[in-house]
Amino acid sequence: MRSATPWSDVLSYLVEATGETLYMVGVSTVIATAFGVPLGVWLQLTAKGGLRPNAAVHRVLGFITDLGRSMPFIVLLVALTSVTRLIVGGSIGSTAVIVPLAVGAIPFVGRLVQNILSEVHVTVVEAAVTTGASTLRIVRSVLIRESLPALINAIGVTVIALIGYSAMAGVIGGGGLGDLAIREGYQRFNDRILWSTVAWLAVLTTLIQLGFTRAARASDRRRHATV
Amino acid sequence: MITVENLTKSFQGVNALNGVTLDVEAGTVLGVVGPSGAGKSTLARCVALLERPDSGAIRVDGTDITALDGSALRAARRQIGVVPQGDSLLRQRTAAGNIALPLESAGIPGPQRRSRVGELLDLVGLTDKAASYPDQLSGGQRQRIAVARALAANPSVLLADEPTSALDPETTGSVLTVLDRARAELGVTVLVVTHDMGVVRKICDDVAVLEQGRVVEHGKVLDLVGDAGSRTSSALLPAVDLNPINESSYDRVADVVLVGFAAVGALLPEASHRFGVELNIVGGGLTRLGETPVARFRLGLNGERSDSALEWIGEAGGAVQRSLKGPQGVAA
Ligand SMILES: Nc1ncnc2c1ncn2[C@@H]1O[C@H](COP(=O)(O)OP(=O)(O)OP(=O)(O)O)[C@@H](O)[C@H]1O
Ligand SMILES: [Mg+2]
Numbered sequence: 001m002r003s004a005t006p007w008s009d010v011l012s013y014l015v016e017a018t019g020e021t022l023y024m025v026g027v028s029t030v031i032a033t034a035f036g037v038p039l040g041v042w043l044q045l046t047a048k049g050g051l052r053p054n055a056a057v058h059r060v061l062g063f064i065t066d067l068g069r070s071m072p073f074i075v076l077l078v079a080l081t082s083v084t085r086l087i088v089g090g091s092i093g094s095t096a097v098i099v100p101l102a103v104g105a106i107p108f109v110g111r112l113v114q115n116i117l118s119e120v121h122v123t124v125v126e127a128a129v130t131t132g133a134s135t136l137r138i139v140r141s142v143l144i145r146e147s148l149p150a151l152i153n154a155i156g157v158t159v160i161a162l163i164g165y166s167a168m169a170g171v172i173g174g175g176g177l178g179d180l181a182i183r184e185g186y187q188r189f190n191d192r193i194l195w196s197t198v199a200w201l202a203v204l205t206t207l208i209q210l211g212f213t214r215a216a217r218a219s220d221r222r223r224h225a226t227v
Numbered sequence: 228m229i230t231v232e233n234l235t236k237s238f239q240g241v242n243a244l245n246g247v248t249l250d251v252e253a254g255t256v257l258g259v260v261g262p263s264g265a266g267k268s269t270l271a272r273c274v275a276l277l278e279r280p281d282s283g284a285i286r287v288d289g290t291d292i293t294a295l296d297g298s299a300l301r302a303a304r305r306q307i308g309v310v311p312q313g314d315s316l317l318r319q320r321t322a323a324g325n326i327a328l329p330l331e332s333a334g335i336p337g338p339q340r341r342s343r344v345g346e347l348l349d350l351v352g353l354t355d356k357a358a359s360y361p362d363q364l365s366g367g368q369r370q371r372i373a374v375a376r377a378l379a380a381n382p383s384v385l386l387a388d389e390p391t392s393a394l395d396p397e398t399t400g401s402v403l404t405v406l407d408r409a410r411a412e413l414g415v416t417v418l419v420v421t422h423d424m425g426v427v428r429k430i431c432d433d434v435a436v437l438e439q440g441r442v443v444e445h446g447k448v449l450d451l452v453g454d455a456g457s458r459t460s461s462a463l464l465p466a467v468d469l470n471p472i473n474e475s476s477y478d479r480v481a482d483v484v485l486v487g488f489a490a491v492g493a494l495l496p497e498a499s500h501r502f503g504v505e506l507n508i509v510g511g512g513l514t515r516l517g518e519t520p521v522a523r524f525r526l527g528l529n530g531e532r533s534d535s536a537l538e539w540i541g542e543a544g545g546a547v548q549r550s551l552k553g554p555q556g557v558a559a
Contacts, residue, residue, distance in 0.1 A: 123311050126311055126315070127311050128317075129277065130304055130309035131305070131379075132302065132303075132329065132332045132333065132380070137331070141331070145320075148319065221320070221321075222319070222360060
């Protein structure tokens with residue numbers, strides 16, 4: 001039985017892995033948002049009763065979205081290796097994980113966004129239509145602005161989910177907190193690393209969740225209501 | 228000025244509009260009334276350019292707006308201010324921000340936008356609520372903000388679908404006052420859909436009654452009340468026969484409708500005096516349509532020249548609706 005890893009080493013392990021996780025999750029969240037929000041908007045615009053109803057487009061988009069969502073992440077991770085190599089010039093490491101993470105999250109964000117936008121009441125949208133506003137303006141000033149608090153929360157949910165998925169990044173050498181817990185902790189029977197990583201993950205996700213909840217509240221004008 | 232010509236619209240086999248024709252003169256208020264399912268909202272949505280009719284034309288100041296697309300459609304929409312049925316304000320924007328929306332759509336720059344929003348807040352009497360969010364306003368205040376928003380881009384037409392349906396009588400009054408000011412101060416042509424005849428009574432110049440997608444009555448409110456058989460008169464005028472009267476004690480019994488201060492105040496005493504007849508009001512009463520006093524009385528007359536008196540009342544502008552007793556043909 002070897003002696004436990006010194007706490008100072010555990011700390012440096014954690015710092016490094018946290019950096020990798022935040023990098024992978026951060027960049028993939030930005031990409032997933034950049035593509036997922038327009039996807040959600042497009043799904044909602046083409047839906048029945050949407051601003052630009054188009055059954056054919058809606059069905060095709062919906063099919064692709066749901067196909068993407070039903071794909072287990074681990075499959076995506078390996079299936080996308082060649083695509084990843086093409087985009088980032090390599091197929092291992094943290095940067096390589098970003099591609100499958102982002103690709104997996106885009107349909108996830110798309111559906112979340114569509115559901116949220118569909119909650120904006122039809123009379124509110126129609127009222128904007130009658131002002132002669134362009135579709136783009138209605139998307140920005142009405143659909144997105146009216147549901148901004150819910151959208152911010154949805155991005156928070158996405159970040160947490162991506163932290164979970166990124167735990168599988170070790171498979172292609174991506175590193176990160178999940179990889180630390182599995183490889184250094186679990187597989188090497190190093191309980192100190194395993195449990196400190198688990199505890200730190202719990203704290204980290206809670207902090208992130210808290211941050212998004214705060215941001216969502218800050219964006220919600222209705223909180224000023226005097227009721 | 229709005230002209231609706233032979234408008235039809237059906238939804239999966241349901242004919243919501245069956246050839247609706249009507250017009251609203253510039254600067255007047257038309258009330259569209261009718262039972263539930265008559266097609267009122269469908270008509271309003273067609274005029275608001277939210278629904279495309281199957282056939283027919285809608286002309287605003289002479290131009291047919293039913294076939295427009297793209298930027299021409301958006302420009303036409305700016306000519307028509309709409310107060311939609313139900314809550315329609317952006318909850319994440321202040322009252323002032325909501326009123327500014329049509330101005331943003333029209334590309335009006337910030338400073339001009341702010342001064343215009345100020346004027347409109349003043350028009351609807353909510354200057355002190357500029358920075359309030361919809362959740363902080365009462366239903367009536369929200370509805371007045373919706374009217375201000377509809378008027379922001381200087382439309383020539385204002386369209387309101389059930390603007391008072393969720394409001395109590397007092398609040399209803401404040402919203403109607405705002406609609407009336409819009410017509411009086413801005414000269415807009417107003418089309419208001421309502422199931423409440425009180426709205427017609429208070430602010431409408433004209434009324435159109437819709438039933439099963441057809442206009443079954445259309446005209447000036449003050450003309451229609453003089454027509455005994457009209458739905459408008461039975462809905463707006465005081466009932467005359469609440470108390471059964473002993474008809475045998477009169478030579479003649481007739482219902483008359485009198486419109487305007489002069490007629491209501493002076494016509495009956497004058498008739499009595501001129502023809503030397505005894506003239507009693509045995510039923511009915513006085514009401515007000517907009518600013519105009521209107522009376523429907525059941526008269527009991529005694530005297531040889533009772534028929535001449537009734538005839539004279541008819542010629543002098545009173546609508547003698549029914550001669551309940553005596554020779555027919557006396558009615559004007
Ligand atoms: N989008 C739609 N799809 C299917 N049927 C519709 C639609 N809109 C209206 N209808 C039908 O058209 C008819 C007229 O409806 P409309 O809403 O115009 O009536 P309304 O006079 O406004 O009634 P209410 O006083 O209840 O508001 C009804 O039979 C209604 O069911
Ligand atoms: Mg209706």
